[in-house]
Amino acid sequence: MLKQVKQWKSMCKGLVLGTLLTTCMILLYSFATPPHQFSLLEDPVPYSCSYKPVQSRNLPQINISYSTQELRKTCNPKEDIMFMKTHKTASSTILNILFRFGQKHRLKFAFPNGRNDFYYPSYFDRSQVKDYRPGICFNIICNHMRFNSEEVHKLLPKDTVYFTILRNPAFLFESAFHYFGRVIPFTWKISGEDKLAEFLRDPDRYYDPNGFNSHYLKNLLFFDFGYDNNLDFDDPRVEKYIKAIDERFELVMLVEHFDESLILLKDVMCWEMDDILYFKLNVRKDSTVPRMSSELYEKATSWNKIDSMLYKYFNATFWRKVGEYGFERMQRDVETLRKRNDHMQSICIDGGRPVDANAIQEASLQPWQPLGERSIMGYNLKKNISRKHRKHCRKMLTPELQYLTELGVNLWLTKLWSYIRDLFKW
Numbered sequence: 001m002l003k004q005v006k007q008w009k010s011m012c013k014g015l016v017l018g019t020l021l022t023t024c025m026i027l028l029y030s031f032a033t034p035p036h037q038f039s040l041l042e043d044p045v046p047y048s049c050s051y052k053p054v055q056s057r058n059l060p061q062i063n064i065s066y067s068t069q070e071l072r073k074t075c076n077p078k079e080d081i082m083f084m085k086t087h088k089t090a091s092s093t094i095l096n097i098l099f100r101f102g103q104k105h106r107l108k109f110a111f112p113n114g115r116n117d118f119y120y121p122s123y124f125d126r127s128q129v130k131d132y133r134p135g136i137c138f139n140i141i142c143n144h145m146r147f148n149s150e151e152v153h154k155l156l157p158k159d160t161v162y163f164t165i166l167r168n169p170a171f172l173f174e175s176a177f178h179y180f181g182r183v184i185p186f187t188w189k190i191s192g193e194d195k196l197a198e199f200l201r202d203p204d205r206y207y208d209p210n211g212f213n214s215h216y217l218k219n220l221l222f223f224d225f226g227y228d229n230n231l232d233f234d235d236p237r238v239e240k241y242i243k244a245i246d247e248r249f250e251l252v253m254l255v256e257h258f259d260e261s262l263i264l265l266k267d268v269m270c271w272e273m274d275d276i277l278y279f280k281l282n283v284r285k286d287s288t289v290p291r292m293s294s295e296l297y298e299k300a301t302s303w304n305k306i307d308s309m310l311y312k313y314f315n316a317t318f319w320r321k322v323g324e325y326g327f328e329r330m331q332r333d334v335e336t337l338r339k340r341n342d343h344m345q346s347i348c349i350d351g352g353r354p355v356d357a358n359a360i361q362e363a364s365l366q367p368w369q370p371l372g373e374r375s376i377m378g379y380n381l382k383k384n385i386s387r388k389h390r391k392h393c394r395k396m397l398t399p400e401l402q403y404l405t406e407l408g409v410n411l412w413l414t415k416l417w418s419y420i421r422d423l424f425k426w
Contacts (some may be wrong), residue, residue: 005219013301013401016080016109020318031139033043044135045135045136045137045154045155045156045157045158046137046157047157047158048080048157048158048159049079049080049108049137049138049139049156049157050076050078050079050080050157050159051216052141054270055080063067067327073193073223073386074270075270076270076271077105077134077140077269077271077272078159078268078270078271079105079107079140079165080139080140080156080157080160081098081139081140081142081160081161081269082140082141082142082156082160082161082162082163083095083140083141083142083163083164084096084145084147084162084163084164084224084225084249084347085142085143085144085145085164085166086166086167086220086221087126087172087220087221087224087226088146088167088172088175088176088179088220089166089172089175089255090163090165090167090255090258090280091165091280092281092282092399092400093258093278093279093280093281093282094142094165094253095143095400095403096140096278096279096395096396096398096403097262097275097276097277097278097399098142098399099395099403100275100395100396101275102139102140102340102407103273103407104275107139107140108137108138108140108141108358109138109139109140109141109142109407110129110130110132110138110140110141110155110156110410111128111129111143111404111409112128112143113128113129113131113409113410114410114411114413115411115412115413115414115415116143116144116400116401116404116409116411117143117144117145117192118144118146119141120143120144120145120146120186120313121145121146121148121213121215121223123146123148123151124145124146124147124148124151124152124224125148125151125152126151126155128143128347129227130409130410131157133295134135135301137157138155138156139332140154140411141156142287143404144264146223146224146226147224147225148226149226155314157163160249161251161268161269162249162250162266163250163251163252163253163265164249164252164253164315165252165253165254165255165261166252166254166311166366167254167255167306167308167311168255168256168297168311169219169220169221169294169300169301169307169308169311170292170297170300170301170304170308172220172221172302172304172307173217173220173302173303173307174196174292174298175284176216176217176220176426177195177196177199177216177217178196178375180213180216180217180274181195183213183214184211184213184214184216184217185211185212185213186206186207186211186214187199187206187217187363189206193311197296199217200296200299200300200303202297203218210231215395218230218303218304219304219305219306219307220304220307221310221311222238222241222306222307225241225245227241229306231306233305233306233309238306238309239309240415242309242313243389245310245314246313246314247319250268251264251265251268251321252314252317252318253318254314254315254318257318257396259334259337259338260322260330260334261318262276262278263276263325263330263334264321264322264325267325267332273336273340273341274336274423275332277337277340277341278341278396279341279344279345279348279379279394279396279397280354281367281399281400282367282368282376282399282400283354283376283377283416284307284373284375284376284377285353285356285376298303344393346383346394347382347386347387347389348379348382348385348393348396349379349380349381349382349391349397350379350380350381350382350383351380353381354377354379355378355380356374356377357369357374357375357376357377357378358374358389359380360378360379360380361380362380362381364398364402365378365379365380365381365397365398365399365402366378366399367399367400368399368400368401378397378399379397381393381394381397401414403417
């Protein structure tokens, strides 16, 4: 009996210690910021930081019957790029594309310092950029941030192409709820096996607009773009802000039409098909993705009403762009992209498909996992890959954090959190 009491005391102490450490690390991770430079000089950034600057983005209309060779003569590949990385939107896959493009063309990235995001959920500030000095040239910025248009504009050259990606808000909400739920304290009091359904049954009962990390569970896209996610959907500022996003971003991609989005990106950037080849990264295994009933879908859509308005607006602009590109041309190019991806998959991936986290053989290919789960799948590299493809295959399969380290980013805070999680087997 005495032995059991001691065991219970030991377990309680461990739980208390673990809770305290988790809380401290979450707070440190979320609020640790570099010293703010209050007297940043306003040295002008050059018009272009590209080795092959494009004089104007207002290129003449291109007849879609032109050959690929003729199309290439009309523009140069864009190398000054701002990708607004939104949450739970296949954005890690796009990051891999940008990392490879940047390396291939020896471009300069604007990276965060100490972690893999720009001190999110704080607003982006130039002083958060590793090795920032006023007037310095950066070609690409693409890590998670809370968008601050003025600060980004002062960092990047004027010929920068801005693009981003959105996802159906109901499915994004479901993904965010399961991925971030353990670091959102107000969800801890939700009872029952299906916490998502319980929350959507009466969200106002649980949701705390001022709660820690609460932004993950209401209009997350709108928050990422730098706006108040708790506005009423009929507030006139909502429509104004959506139009501001449209004016700033040259392309808004959609997760649900990912391949078509990449073809539009290729067209906007004047890139080659090789530049947009990809493998899906950070994919959840099917057994952890619950199917939303039509009732839950409607509730999630209604709860994220502003994000739904945002998505509806850019869904319309997306299909207008596809129409301008040409539907038949789009169909042909998507088919070509998928064939090329399948070919690379047969060359690079052992077994030809993603595997559970426990089955990934190399630590360098192990993706970051949500707290308390191992639901994110990854890949194993084939053993006998030709020298021609070996390096490229590895790059295409490398997860975000490992690729950032390869590119010279010091992720000390992210690694510290990872070490503590491994120590306590979280």
